[in-house]
Amino acid sequence: MNFDLTEERQMLQDSLRRFLRDRYDTATRNKILESDSGMSADIWAGLAELGVIGALFTEEQGGFGGKGFDIAVVFEELGRAGVVEPFLDTAVLAGGLIADLGNADQQAHVEEIIAGSLQLAFAHGEPASRYDLTRVSSSAVEKGGDIVLNGRKAVVVNAEAADMLVVSARESGGQGDADGISLFLVPKDTKGLTIQGYALLAGGRAAEVTLDDVTVPASARLGAAGKASDAIEARIAAANVAQTAETLGAMETAVRLTKDYLGTRKQFGRPIGTFQALAHRFSDLLIEMEQARSAVILIAGNLEADRGTRERNVSATKNLIGRVGRLVGEESIQLHGGIAMTQEYELAHIAKRIVMADHRFGDVDHHLERFIALAAA
Amino acid sequence: MDLSYSDQEKAFRDEVRAFLEEKVTPDLRDKVRGKAELTKADMVGWHATLNERGWLAPNWPKKFGGAEWNAVQKHIFEEESALASSPRIVPFGLGMLAPVLQKFGSQEQNDYWLPRILSGADWWCQGYSEPGAGSDLASLKTTAIKNDAGTHYVVNGQKTWTTLGQHANMIFCLVRTDKDVKQQEGISFLLIDMDTPGIEVRPIILLDGTHEVNEVWFTDVEVPVENLVGEENKGWTYAKYLLTHERTNIAGVGFSQAGLASVKRLARAEMSNGKPLIENPHFAARVAQVEIDLMAMATTNMRIVSKAAAGQAPGVESSMLKVKGTIIRQEINDLARRAAGVYAMPFASEAVEGANEALPDPLDAGPVAAKYFNNRKLSIFGGSNEIQRGIIAKVTMGS
Numbered sequence: 001m002n003f004d005l006t007e008e009r010q011m012l013q014d015s016l017r018r019f020l021r022d023r024y025d026t027a028t029r030n031k032i033l034e035s036d037s038g039m040s041a042d043i044w045a046g047l048a049e050l051g052v053i054g055a056l057f058t059e060e061q062g063g064f065g066g067k068g069f070d071i072a073v074v075f076e077e078l079g080r081a082g083v084v085e086p087f088l089d090t091a092v093l094a095g096g097l098i099a100d101l102g103n104a105d106q107q108a109h110v111e112e113i114i115a116g117s118l119q120l121a122f123a124h125g126e127p128a129s130r131y132d133l134t135r136v137s138s139s140a141v142e143k144g145g146d147i148v149l150n151g152r153k154a155v156v157v158n159a160e161a162a163d164m165l166v167v168s169a170r171e172s173g174g175q176g177d178a179d180g181i182s183l184f185l186v187p188k189d190t191k192g193l194t195i196q197g198y199a200l201l202a203g204g205r206a207a208e209v210t211l212d213d214v215t216v217p218a219s220a221r222l223g224a225a226g227k228a229s230d231a232i233e234a235r236i237a238a239a240n241v242a243q244t245a246e247t248l249g250a251m252e253t254a255v256r257l258t259k260d261y262l263g264t265r266k267q268f269g270r271p272i273g274t275f276q277a278l279a280h281r282f283s284d285l286l287i288e289m290e291q292a293r294s295a296v297i298l299i300a301g302n303l304e305a306d307r308g309t310r311e312r313n314v315s316a317t318k319n320l321i322g323r324v325g326r327l328v329g330e331e332s333i334q335l336h337g338g339i340a341m342t343q344e345y346e347l348a349h350i351a352k353r354i355v356m357a358d359h360r361f362g363d364v365d366h367h368l369e370r371f372i373a374l375a376a377a
Numbered sequence: 378m379d380l381s382y383s384d385q386e387k388a389f390r391d392e393v394r395a396f397l398e399e400k401v402t403p404d405l406r407d408k409v410r411g412k413a414e415l416t417k418a419d420m421v422g423w424h425a426t427l428n429e430r431g432w433l434a435p436n437w438p439k440k441f442g443g444a445e446w447n448a449v450q451k452h453i454f455e456e457e458s459a460l461a462s463s464p465r466i467v468p469f470g471l472g473m474l475a476p477v478l479q480k481f482g483s484q485e486q487n488d489y490w491l492p493r494i495l496s497g498a499d500w501w502c503q504g505y506s507e508p509g510a511g512s513d514l515a516s517l518k519t520t521a522i523k524n525d526a527g528t529h530y531v532v533n534g535q536k537t538w539t540t541l542g543q544h545a546n547m548i549f550c551l552v553r554t555d556k557d558v559k560q561q562e563g564i565s566f567l568l569i570d571m572d573t574p575g576i577e578v579r580p581i582i583l584l585d586g587t588h589e590v591n592e593v594w595f596t597d598v599e600v601p602v603e604n605l606v607g608e609e610n611k612g613w614t615y616a617k618y619l620l621t622h623e624r625t626n627i628a629g630v631g632f633s634q635a636g637l638a639s640v641k642r643l644a645r646a647e648m649s650n651g652k653p654l655i656e657n658p659h660f661a662a663r664v665a666q667v668e669i670d671l672m673a674m675a676t677t678n679m680r681i682v683s684k685a686a687a688g689q690a691p692g693v694e695s696s697m698l699k700v701k702g703t704i705i706r707q708e709i710n711d712l713a714r715r716a717a718g719v720y721a722m723p724f725a726s727e728a729v730e731g732a733n734e735a736l737p738d739p740l741d742a743g744p745v746a747a748k749y750f751n752n753r754k755l756s757i758f759g760g761s762n763e764i765q766r767g768i769i770a771k772v773t774m775g776s
Contacts, residue, residue, distance in 0.1 A: 130647065131718065267511060268513045334753070334757065337757050342581055348584035
């Protein structure tokens with residue numbers, strides 16, 4: 001066993017951390033959050049140039065990484081700096097699906113993604129699907145060689161900025177069946193596609209996407225008809241590597257800020273960190289952080305494993321990170337006191353990123369139940 | 378011991394229920410349920426509605442124009458208000474300043490200020506915390522020095538976390554009038570007109586994007602000596618008295634009851650694996666667990682409030698209620714956030730809604746996650762839960 005990063009990953013981590021330390025402070029981010037697009041084109045281009053997006057794809061796909069630990073290294077740094085730009089949506093989710101399933105024409109987009117010139121979104125979840133990946137009721141019907149899509153997609157992150165959407169729809173089977181789900185590559189300006197956007201509490205933007213007789217050629221299908229479910233599950237696993245690593249990075253920032261504050265804020269004539277009631281609670285955070293780091297190693301290290309092993313680790317890690325995230329988010333605010341409640345203080349954004357991560361790709365309860373179900377299967 | 382209401386109490390409950398049914402408009406109810414922030418006009422209007430009925434000041438003695446309700450009546454009103462999703466009384470003038478004036482203020486002060494609180498002529502805010510004096514309130518540094526003529530205090534310093542100070546025309550402040558004595562013995566209680574030259578109010582935007590607290594800066598602000606409450610350098614005693622009053626409703630039973638009802642509404646609408654989330658055993662267990670805690674806490678609250686009504690000032694018990702009450706409220710906020718699932722992610726603040734179309738939220742959940750973050754304040758303000766635990770231990774162990 002070896003828990004050290006490879007030299008390449010270590011270099012990527014160092015340069016990424018340096019870039020973000022220099023260019024992504026609280027004031028910069030707050031400006032980005034207040035902007036209409038909710039993201040910075042400069043940051044996107046800068047990070048693409050640094051190789052951040054290329055690190056999320058394998059060599060065969062045109063990148064130079066794409067393994068669980070590559071994804072984890074990148075997203076831990078993005079999380080540490082509280083980056084709100086949608087790398088997860090464009091590259092890991094939608095871009096990853098194109099790379100995994102696309103034919104040669106479709107895969108040509110990967111180069112644009114890596115270069116930073118293409119924005120994408122994955123339109124999958126629906127108003128009644130909550131965290132269930134197979135509950136797809138949007139329909140795809142063949143009509144004269146074309147495909148007609150109908151339905152509604154919920155909280156589609158990055159839909160407004162996306163040039164194209166990867167849309168899931170059912171070609172056969174009933175709601176909740178894994179079989180029968182297909183993916184389609186839909187340009188955003190396609191007739192019948194309505195995007196109603198809004199800001200997200202923890203930064204970035206999302207939209208409700210309505211498909212009203214959206215017609216695309218059959219060549220827009222990614223992979224085989226009705227057979228996308230396994231690929232979706234595998235991509236969500238990669239997204240969970242990204243998201244749990246991002247949360248780990250954000251939690252490290254929260255704990256660092258808390259440590260600094262406990263050491264400098266004085267009440268009753270002494271640093272508040274010298275009060276045992278607070279010191280012990282801070283120690284508990286450090287203990288849980290080690291658990292969190294190990295959980296992220298488990299999910300990243302098993303991303304390339306067989307489906308059963310991979311998914312068991314996905315649910316284990318999501319559950320643990322969700323629990324530790326709530327603890328770290330709440331306790332770091334509480335240990336600070338009022339200052340952490342203010343928007344201009346770094347922790348406010350970081351705590352929101354940490355806690356709200358539990359609302360994507362399945363929360364603590366969802367993954368606990370799934371972990372049990374996977375063990376029984 | 379008898380847990381049931383008497384016929385008289387039942388009649389009172391029916392009276393309250395009918396009143397709220399008539400007066401709480403759908404617009405107000407929706408706002409209270411979290412769809413949007415109550416405006417100043419909403420709050421002032423609700424006070425006027427209650428004042429007209431004689432119910433604006435449940436705690437005040439009748440001689441000052443209060444309702445002088447007993448503990449059970451207050452509990453009934455609180456419970457019915459929660460059920461009806463009615464707005465709550467803004468406490469600064471009515472619940473915090475008034476008891477201090479009634480106990481320690483002069484006849485002139487009571488005659489002048491109390492009717493203005495009832496009529497809504499004044500909106501009060503609280504000037505206690507400072508950037509360097511949070512949990513350690515007695516270390517406050519804002520100074521008030523009497524001028525040579527002895528007609529005015531000149532106030533300099535900064536207050537913070539001033540809730541709804543942007544609406545206020547008056548502020549009651551703790552100020553330092555003597556630096557050379559023990560911290561607690563050099564503090565005075567001053568009433569200050571916010572229009573006095575030298576006062577500046579700066580907004581603090583909270584992590585959920587809301588503007589409910591402020592910084593208030595004082596530069597050579599002249600305050601007539603008549604605005605001193607009680608004796609100079611006795612302000613700490615009055616502040617402690619006020620904090621006891623602040624905490625009689627600190628358990629927030631009504632808020633929790635209303636919040637739990639919202640969680641259940643939400644969990645009936647949200648689907649999980651093709652069934653309402655409320656039928657998911659895991660989620661149902663979380664809801665039940667909080668409900669059980671809330672049932673007991675409501676009873677604890679009643680016991681303590683009854684004791685207070687019988688003339689025994691609540692001591693360590695109010696600290697207990699603060700800790701348990703806020704834990705339960707925050708747990709309910711957490712459940713609401715969980716229940717909304719993916720739809721907890723949108724930033725549904727009023728500012729955003731004002732700029733865009735209404736949020737396309739099929740659950741009608743409202744800004745549950747924003748509320749969750751906003752209510753992290755509950756365990757921080759009014760004496761943090763750590764300070765309360767310190768008080769409980771200190772009083773109980775006599776150390």
